[in-house]
Amino acid sequence: MSGGAMGERFITRRAGLFTVTAMAMGLAVGTAVAGDPPKYWAVTGVATDDVLNMRDVPHGDSRKLAGIPPDARGLKNFGCLRPEPSLDRWMEMTEDERRNAKLEWCRVEYRGRQGWVAARFLKPDAGAR
Secondary structure (H helix, E strand, O other), rough: OOHHHHHHHHHHHHHHHHHHHHHHHHHHHHHHHHHHHOOOOOOOOOOOOOOEEEOOOOOOOOOOEEEEOOOOOOOOEEEEEEEOOOOHHHHOOOOOHHHHOOOOEEEEEEOEEEEEEEHHHEOOOOOOO
């Protein structure tokens, strides 16, 4: 294959990947807008003697950045997602890893720190600024 044809194939493939990525981002934004997500969260479902772990990436085994009290309010919402591993990775995962991979995570800010928390421990906080 000539250098020109190979270069065109690379550019076409890259353009296709860009288009798919842009479409996926558009769908994610459309979903967020349609649901009108809250601007702020309050912590829920965390025991009074425990904390909600804020993590550096949306995964339960990632590095803990902070512990958020169980009665915390006013966590600024930066959006939520449900990470989806590739099929190859999914096939290698344990049942526990698969269960964790299905969880929704939200990026929040609490007391000037940003990180990821499990969405199941959040509820809309309408009373926050």
